[in-house]
Amino acid sequence: MGLQGWFPKNLLYRRPAHVPKPEPKACDQASIRSEDEFVEPSDVILGTVSTSSSSGIPEALSFDRIVEGGTCPPLTTRDFMSYLRYVEHSAENLQFYLWWHDYVRRFNMISAADLALAPEWTQAMEDELIMRIKKDHAEKARKPANAKLAAELFNGIDFEKSVGRVTHSSLHVASNPFSTPPETPDEVGLHSDFINTSAVPYKAQAAKAYTTAGVPEPFTVNPFREELDRIIATYIMNGSPRQLNLSDREQKAVLQALCFTTHPSALRVAIRSVESTLRQQAHPNFIRWSICNGNPPRVGFARGLGVGTILLSTIGAAVLTLSSAPRGYRALLSIGWIIGFATLIAAWKGMCVVLHGLHHRHIRPWELFLVDDVEAANSDGTSVAGEANKRQKKSFETFGSSNSYEDEPWVVKYEQRSLWSKIWDREIWIKEPALRQIQDTIFIQSLLFAVLASAILVAIFVSLPGGNLL
Template sequence: MVYQLTYRRPSHVPSSRESISGEEKQKSINDSISSGSSCMSCGIPEALSFERIISGGPCTVRDFMNYLKYIEHAAENLQFFLWFRDYSARWENLPESEKALAPEWTRAQAAAEATGNVQGRPKRVDAQVAAILKNTDFADGAPKAAVDRADPFHTPSKTSEDDRHDMMSEGGSSMNEKTFGSGYTHHGLAEKAFDDAGMKWKPFTAQPYREEIDRIISIYLAEGSPRELNLSARERTAVLHALQNTTHPTAFRSVITTVEYSLRRQAHPNFIRWTICNGNRPRVVFARGLGIAGIFGGFLADLLITLSHASRPWRVIPFLCWFIGIATLIAAWKGMCVVLHGLHHRHIRPWELFSDDPEDVMDEKLLSQESFISQSTNSFEDDPWVARYHKRNVIRKVFDRQIWVEEPALRQIQDTIFLQALLGAFVLSCIFVGIFCAVPRGNLY
């Protein structure tokens, strides 16, 4: 079974920094969800839709994560998206008494942040009000009194080192080290992120999941963080101000919209386009070379026959060379090797080659909640497989190990492309052979 012969695989979507408003991104996401995101006009069948992949379809989140990490170099988007889904689910299970400690960050507050009219930022005081408050604790010239009134216990401000020392206090060091890792650098990074945004860091609060939020800030939102998201300065400032006030999931509204838009509109189509390819780059280049060689062989055979005393029917014989060469070239141009497709196989990815079980190359822990708050980066240049794969010679790469293509929808796409290649090759071969048959004999030998 194949799709329509007019099927086209998803086009490559380049990474873009175009200025698109949050409303436009959200509308695009909603349209994508309502239409299934997988309309065949986009080249993505329902079985390979974004929702099916995220929910654990045959093309799994693990495959998507591998692609984003090793090909797109943007795994942080999916990692943050999966963490937010998990965080939102955990938030819904909290008791109402704990939810009440972190109020929802409304769209009105987010809009005020976007326009700069944010509660908690310095505001210009009216002249008459300033005159009334003159020589009082609330005047601009009495910051110490205002601080004392706000903090009647005169609690001294803490540095990041003080915070770290408190967390290492007796009875709590082992638990914190197990939960957050050694060093607690997320506190310093979170504090720096707020300082860079001109805000005061609030490390201690009764709001639920505050420690986890601070860690997420240090990993995904702070500038120079291990998995820094590609956010604009306005988006970063807006989410930090929201997180300064609440740990409610709505505080991430603008950021999660940007991340999901990037995943749906750029990463997902590119992932499907890449998954359709059943051969590695050396194999595809080799297949293109064979296709060109077949075309050249057909052209040369027809040319020699045309220049000889042979009759016209002999000029049809090179049709086979034309057909095989053109079909191989068309398929290879779309990233497919016809030989691998005939076996319904694909090459094992480079990062899978040196694992005992290619299907289990990525530990499922990588997709666990703990992995989303890990301080490790997504860099893989120092992974052992990189050096080992580069040492393999080209011939060995061309004939690397293969595995069965399990996803039926993916095989249908490959069948469709293969059939398109055959039909295209048949038509073009008939045209080229017909041209040579129309040319008079050369009678040169």
């Protein structure tokens, strides 16, 4: 559905529903999760997912258009990254997604000799690996259950302690050589030894991740091996500064594939999970959030103003009804009801009608103090635009520290601002035409509802007989 013809015919438009963030896939919960929850093969090739526009999102604001740079502020790729960092707290997903697509481009440009050193991780190989990992986890899950059943059977028998000793020692000696080896303390999870990723070189961290997952170290002759070691240390292993939301099973599947090859298909499991989250959860929430043209204090103020206008108009209509004034005067209060209801409904959807009349939006808190910070910190004449680009580019760096922002100067400064200052924060024009048309639709919906509600109230008050009390 293109932008043309999308408005104004769709007066039943509903903005995208809020999609909750996926639950963390904790490694200690992976063994009890249903096997059906584990990532399954699909028709996706190298993780590319083709999805249609979500409900409430026109094609002009699709995920692909935003990521490819086909939109204007406040819906650019940089705005999306800022939203993921400061609001969703999941910027690592977009950082990994952008790196992977760039990696595919660079990988396809290497020589034929290097390509031969990195064969494709086929879907059949992934299917076989997934089945093996499922089987291993199923066997590990059955072991505690079998031990508990044995303890219940021998409960109260004289040789209970001796049986317990056999259960915990002799069975390891006579175990099936084809079964999963018993876990050692290092094999409990991939996250136990990787809290401080900056203290160990990337190669050593990657080697430790392979060892912990029970995977042999890969050949170093593969192209881009060093870069993928940094990816493992930054995104894949638990405790990494930008850890992706991967379960223990998914981590092992990725590491097994990366042990075999550095072909982009080795990251199919990870990129599929990341892209699914971006498209189905982060993107709809970003559009919903961007429709709001005011900050929370301004929207709350608008709601209060709408409610107050409705109440004052209702009180005025009641006074005229109790007085000896002609009934026609009561209909004049419809103006207040229309304004109040329109303001209230628009604010309920995150919009301030005053800002919408100018097609403006409030500047985000992380953008608000940029000019002041630059003037204070750059006495050498560095331009505001240059400093802004420097700060924004930092979010797009593939490798680096975590995406935390608590130490940024704007956090404390914005908290110290008064409520009145936040209500009247600086404004900026909305450049994206598709977003402006969505807001126009919401405003018209609010206005139509206000007219309908006002007509009902006018009919009620005009039909009442005068009280002649005033």
